[in-house]
Amino acid sequence: MSKHNCQDAVAQVYFYLDDEIGWFKKARIKRHLKKCPPCEGAFGFESHLKAMVRERLREEPQPEVMDRLRAYLKDNGSDFGR
Numbered sequence: 558m559s560k561h562n563c564q565d566a567v568a569q570v571y572f573y574l575d576d577e578i579g580w581f582k583k584a585r586i587k588r589h590l591k592k593c594p595p596c597e598g599a600f601g602f603e604s605h606l607k608a609m610v611r612e613r614l615r616e617e618p619q620p621e622v623m624d625r626l627r628a629y630l631k632d633n634g635s636d637f638g639r
């Protein structure tokens with residue numbers, strides 16, 4: 558797993574959750590999540606966050622949400638955000 562894939566997967570999570578990307582990208586992200594526990598954890602974390610954000614703001618994710626996600630990944634041993 559490379560940093561690149563992690564960044565890509567995380568960057569696409571919002572679109573994934575919003576069903577804004579095609580099946581090919583979804584499959585790619587899913588494949589990455591399967592072999593990358595930090596990202597998989599972040600994905601669940603992100604789903605939760607996203608639901609909260611959507612409820613409260615009903616608009617685009619805020620930058621601090623991404624910061625929290627980065628912090629989470631860092632705590633879980635990912636190279637994301639370096």
Ligand SMILES: [Zn+2]
Nearest residue numbers: 562563593596
């Ligand atoms: Zn990853």
